[in-house]
Amino acid sequence: MVSPLDHKLLRDLWRMKGQALAIGVVIAVGVGMLVMMTGLVTSLNETRAAYYERYRLADIFAPVTRAPDHIAERLADITGVSAVEPRVTGGALIDLPDRNLPVQAQAVSLPDLRSPRLNDVYLTDGRMIDSDHSDEILLLHSFAKAHGLRPGDQLHATMNGARRSFNIVGLAQSPEYLYVTAPGELIADDARFGVIWMSRSALSATYDMQGAFNEALLSLSRGANERAVLDAADRILAPYGGTGAYPLANQTSNMIVSEEISGLEATSAGVPPIFLGVAAFLLYIVINRMVQSEREEIGLMKAFGYTNTEVGAHYFKLVMAIAVGGALAGCLMGIAGGRALIQVYITYFKFPFLVFQLDPASFVIGVSVSIAAASVGGLLVLRSVFALTPATAMRAPAPADYSRTGRLGHALNRWLDQPSRMVLRRITRQPARMAGAMIGIACGMALTVSMITIYAGFDRTLDLTFNVMDRSDVAVSFTHAVSETTIFELTRMSGVIYVEPVRYVPAVLRNGRLTHRGVITGLDKDARLARALDANLDTIPLPHNGIVLSTALADILNIRAGDMLTVEVREGRQPVLQLPVAGVAESLLGAPAYMERDALNRALREPNRVSGAYLTIDTAQAQPLYDALQDMPTVAGVSVKSQTEEAFHTMMDTGTGAMRYVMGAIAFIITFGIVYNAARIAYAERARDLASLRVIGFTKGEAAFVLLGELAIVTLVALPVGALMGYYLSFGIAAGFSSELYQIPAMFDAESYGFAAVVVIGAAVASGWLVKRDIDRADLISALKTRE
Structure with missing residues (x-):
């Protein structure tokens, strides 16, 4: 009961x-x-x-230049290693009829007569390759889907300088490629990078690796010391050009x-x-x-x-x-x-x-x-x-004392009508209650401001990355560090307006116990196409003997300008360098490190070397230029900035980036709920008073004005307070959305704040309309009755 x-x-x-x-x-x-x-x-x-x-x-992944197969047995004998899988990998360029540029790909070997001990593949379509047929391949499922390729189709690719034709017999996925991106890039694009799996014998013949491997995969037993295994693997592979083993976490x-x-x-x-x-x-x-x-x-x-x-x-x-x-x-x-x-x-x-x-x-x-x-x-x-x-x-x-309204009220009384004076009296005589409503609405304003500001931050990231920091049209990467004469060859090509060389050096950056596996980018002193910028977007002058770190990388290594940084180079002779940190640059994409190119080459004792180039081109002659670049044996890949920007935009609209739209919708719902709730509370408190006003002769509009006037004033006061709260809240939310892949700036954008204010005012108007509808429909007799 x-x-x-x-x-x-x-x-x-x-x-x-x-x-x-x-x-x-x-x-x-x-x-x-x-x-x-x-x-x-x-x-x-x-x-x-x-x-x-x-x-x-x-x-553990252990890349090496070339190691004989029997070295895999020594790796297997390392304490804590439970399995070893040697394999051959190499870069490739795929020719596709729907692309005006060859697409980069990674070729990976699979054992001839057995399943791989490590890094097996999941077959989604077709069948596995037959090692007796060297032209059979598996293709990454997402890449094949992006280009409409299926088992039974043919594929043309350039590997190790030779153009070959392959038969696609199956499509596959792999845990190694959950996030698919070209080597040296951070932006995933299914259409711009593929993975090809071939038999070990076929791929070894293609890259002259018979009886050898250039990457070893290691699995660890339970309780193994990962650091000790990494060090042991590096010692074993060092004579064969090992470039540094790294764990799955990296x-x-x-x-x-x-x-x-x-x-x-x-x-x-x-x-x-x-x-x-x-x-x-x-x-x-x-x-x-x-x-x-x-x-x-x-x-x-x-x-x-x-x-x-x-x-x-x-x-x-x-x-x-x-x-x-x-x-x-x-x-x-x-x-x-x-x-x-x-x-x-x-x-x-x-x-x-x-x-x-x-x-x-x-x-x-x-x-x-x-x-x-x-x-x-x-x-x-x-x-x-x-x-x-x-x-x-x-x-x-005890009834509220409305006998005085202070100096402000006294000065305004002769200018205000009776409903307006009632609004003013309630606000001035019940400041705590009005402050509570104002804080609630300010919270809604802060949520809306912060989310709209994040939207502007994402757009700002795109603009700075692709229009301010990178002002090129095309980026060319080479198979290895080549002589500067290659730059002169690019300059003479038809359709090339300007060429700017760049040097990329893979390295482990170390500050005490803090490490980061990344790449040092060597830029020319007066670089115009790819620039290192500070927080004010001014070009940072690159010193003759120091390194400039991005803000994200400086935070990872907990290092500041003036400190010494240990650099363990992972190519060539693999020297260990001690470099002073000359400055910290703003970067919104990745965690790069910059050096003046000549200074980097001097530190490596490899003068006049380049790893790639940024180009501005005549778009009218783009296709002949792309064809010429494809025929250069030293070119590993060509990236068109417009395509990269489109891929980056897609990436930021998915995953965590897509969450900002969810949170934006939630912020609007919360804002409306807070404003509507404030209006409903005020109406519940004053329903009897409003009914009394109607009985003594006030019109519906005048009675509604007494209530909604309070809401309007409280909302207007809450806007600047909420804007200030939202400004500081934006930094926290921006930090939550930022990652090592990209950084989202928290920025003051007048347009964003204005739009947020419109959202809050719109919520207030909608709430006021709903409450006024209830006021107009109120039964005066029922409202004047006591509920007990």
Whole structure:
């Protein structure tokens, strides 16, 4: 049987359904984001672990120039190594009829008569290759799909300077290529980079590697010392041109997946509590004002014998009903959102399958945290319920003193009509209450400002990266460091306007125990096409004997200008250099390190060497130029900046980048919920007063103006406060979206702030319209009645 207090609870929930819904939505959004993001983290983690284990992804990658096969036995004897797989790899250029440039590819060998011990492939279409047929290949599934290739098609590619034709017999995926990008690049594009698997015998013949390998894959036994294995592998391979073994954590594909998971974990830990905190604040305001308006009812309940505990439990149930309802709705929203976003990650990362998996702990945490947050707001109010005695509660509270409005009010009274004076009196005589509403709306403004600013930050990243820092049209990479005479050959080509050489040197950068495996970029002193810029976008002069680090790399190594950096070069003679850090440059793409090219060549004792070039070209002669570049034996790849920019834009609109749109929609929902809730609270408090105004002759418009005028003033005051809060919040959100792959700047953009203000004002107008509709429909007799 339902008790009288429970009957009252149901009536109160129905009466304040608008407010309850607004608060429930805020709670639901917080819980939904927690469930969705923890589910995505669980899905990515478990699927990655299962994929790696099933197809035996190596724990250590050890590239080498050329090592005889018997060296693999020495690697297998290293303590802690459980399996070794030697293989041959090499660069390739694929000719496709739908592309005006050859596409870069990586050729990888598979054992002739057995499955690979490590880094096996998942066959999606067709069949495995037959080692008796040297022209059979497997092709990366995502690359084949991007170009409409299928098993049975032919493919033409240039390998080791020779053009060959191959038969595609199957399409495959591999845990080694979850994130597919060309060597030396960070931007994935299915259409611009492919992977070819061939039999070991066929690929060895192509690259003159019979009886030898140029990469060893190692797996570790449980409890193995990874650092010790890396050092032992380097010692064994050093005489054969080993360029430095590295762990799976530094493998590009795995590193990008790990950063994505870490970003989701950080967001799930930081963002939902903000929304739940806002919900607790709103609940506190609603229940506090409800208790104040029901003083006489509380007195009557206590006079009829209800104890403090029973009365307090009644209002606590109201809080819990809203919190639990919002939490359960949030769980359902999280499941739906996770299932929708999982499709984005299937496209972004090349998993053979990815099923959204729920994390049961997220349900428990989400519901528990939402209840706890709501309880904090509710318990603060319940103290005043316990403090009320029946006699005090049944006595009407002292009316507010509206006899004076201060100097401001006195000066404005003769200029204001009666409804305007009523608005002014309420604001000046109840500043704490108005401040609470203002802070709530300012929070909504801050969320909106920060998200719109992040949108501008993404656009700014694209503009700076591709129009300010890189002003070339085409980038050419060479198979190895070549003489400067190659630059003169490029300059003489028809269609080339300007050529700027560049030197890339793979290296391990070390500062104490902190390391980073990357590339040093050697630029000319007066570089015009590819530049190192500081935070003010001014060109950083490259010194004659120092290195300039990007801000992201300086943070990774915890190093500043003036410090000494250890550089372990991973090509050629592999010297170890001690270089002073001459400066820190702003970079929004990757974590590069810059040196003056001649200084880099001097440090390496390899004068007049280049690894690539940036070109500006005459677009009218682009195709003949591309054909000529394809015929140069030293050219490893040609990258058109416009295509790279398009791929980067696509990348930033998927994965974590796509999350900004979800959070932007959530910020708008929260903003509307806060503003609408403030309007509903004000109306609930003043319904009786507004009805009284109507009875004494005020029109519907005048009565609505008394209420909505307060909302308008509070909203306008909240805008600059919210803009300031949003400015600082933007830095935190920008840091959450940034990664080693790209950095998103937090920036002041007047247009973004203006649009955010329009969003908040629009929410206020919509909320005001909904509340005015209720005012116009109000039954004056019912509103004037007492509820007890």
